[in-house]
Amino acid sequence: MDFDYDLFVIGGGSGGVRAARLTAADGKKVAMAEEFRMGGTCVIRGCVPKKLMVFASHYSDYAEEAGTYGWDITLGDFNWPSFQKRLHAELSRLEAIYTRNADTAGVEILHQRATVKDPHTVVLADGTEKTTKHILVAVGGTPFVPDTVPGIEHAITSNEIFDIPALPKKILIVGGGYIACEFACIFNGLGSEVTQYYRGAQILRGFDDEARGHIAELITGQGINLHVGTDVERLEKRDDGIWVKATDGRETLFDVVLYATGRTPNTKGLGLEDAGVELGRHGEIKVDAYSQTNIPSIYAVGDVTDRIQLTPVAIREAVAFHETVFKGNPMKPDHSNVPSAIFTQPEYGAVGLTEEQAREEGPIEVYCAAFRPMQNAFIEKNERVMFKLIVCATSRKVLGCHIIAPHAGELIQIAGVAVKMGATKEDFDATVAVHPTMAEEIVLMKTPTRVHN
Structure with a gap:
């Protein structure tokens, strides 16, 4: 034919x-x-x-x-x-x-x-x-928006956010995934008053639990009004904004309501x-x-x-x-050890397994350090970065790497090469630190913070 x-x-x-x-x-x-x-x-x-x-x-x-x-x-x-x-x-x-x-x-x-x-x-x-x-x-x-919320037609999604006519003074972001968290940090940085509702117990479901908690603490400290265990009950368009009633009973007016509840x-x-x-x-x-x-x-x-x-x-x-x-060359795309970055402030870069996933596969050692980098310590800024390695206790391979720090997206791209190659904790230890940098911590962590047998 x-x-x-x-x-x-x-x-x-x-x-x-x-x-x-x-x-x-x-x-x-x-x-x-x-x-x-x-x-x-x-x-x-x-x-x-x-x-x-x-x-x-x-x-x-x-x-x-x-x-x-x-x-x-x-x-x-x-x-x-x-x-x-x-x-x-x-x-x-x-x-x-x-x-x-x-x-x-x-x-x-x-x-x-x-x-x-x-x-x-x-x-x-x-x-x-x-x-x-x-x-x-x-x-x-395409963005998912629940059709069971009364007044949902007054909300927008990430498809429309770049076309809003004015920067909102007050914005509500609904969701706890990476898109919601990124836009919460973006609008907070641009000068909006940001509130974030997430119906779950902690933001960034599916990512490393320790990293999730660290980011939640950071963004709250930056002034984002984060409310977990909270969802929208209904919305109404009013002359002075969008009225939102939450499932916890609070009632608030916002200029923009952005739903980032998955795709x-x-x-x-x-x-x-x-x-x-x-x-x-x-x-x-x-x-x-x-x-x-x-x-x-x-x-x-x-x-x-x-x-x-x-x-x-x-x-x-x-x-x-x-x-x-x-081309007659059967090829399977490789979906293992794919690095990713969440562009919160600071960023979160990850490759490989979370601590929770790795525990299911066998005995592991966890190396983790959270500290104020030099740039922050000098000006008495309390924001801490985090470096975390998850290591197989038997093969010594690094199963996962998690970084929360400025430019973590750039850092995880390089770390991703090592994890993809099957580098061991001893390979990391044998690498000379670049000083003074934040990232040198990734080769200086010598003692496990936790061991799971």
Whole structure:
């Protein structure tokens, strides 16, 4: 059978674009449909704009510290419209690069929604049907908002946060995951009064318990009104803001209510069920180790599969897909020891197992140090950093590394190499410290703080 394309990609994010570019560069006929903007969540309304807001939010703290260090600095209010204009210009620039790179590789870009009709047919929003030998679904995720909360239509999500018309004086952030915690720190740094509700007992569920507690203490100390065990009962739009009643009975007015209560795979209305594709209970596309669904011609990569929701992982999955399907080189994406960073203030970088996970696997030693780094101690700032290594008691391999410190995202990238290579605690000990730095602590911790047999 002759097909219109060798590969049809649904979704123009990092994973989809990488797969499409590689396949088209190999001389295959490739099309890509993107209904919103090229670049996907990461570039347009995720990692990139968020990190730029993180950068902006740091300067208030920098200015305060500079004064203590002897600089005569007076900082005015944050100019949200000025920043927002520059932010949108940067996102447009990046979107153009994504589009140009795909186009240069030979990908036919269709700026409209596409759904799956059957294992070899997709339908465009204008009704056009296209046939293809392979379909790759890379539509990512979408923010989850509970529809059972009265007045929820007055809240926004991380999709809309970059487009708010003014910097809120008072903002409520609902959620306890990394997105909620990051935006709490961002708006606190920009000068907003920040309240955060999380219905669970502690923020950052799924991360290392000791690190979770450390970050909760830090952000509370920075002035974020964190309330765990608390949720929203209902919201009302009023003349002077959004009235929120919490489950603990408190009633408060906010300028903006941001829901950051998780993300779900963006598969609704995509036609996958009709095509026979098996989905999980949260709408995620079920795939095997090679990103193939139960329908042999249909594959999926990235957040839509709900494996590890990180942009670099989606790109690795896309490369493995291309190698497997079009290069005759079966390749499984490696999901072990993937480093990650949470851009709170300070940041949290992690790779490998948490202490709780490692205890389930066998006897371990835990090395942990929390201290005031030189930069803070000099100005009598009480904020502490934390370095933690989790070590297998038998093999001596470092199973997990957790860092809470300024630029922890940069530090964990380097530490991640060592953990991925299987470095032992003795390898860390044998490495000469770089002095004076915070990070030297990672090779200076000699005595376990805890031992679990």
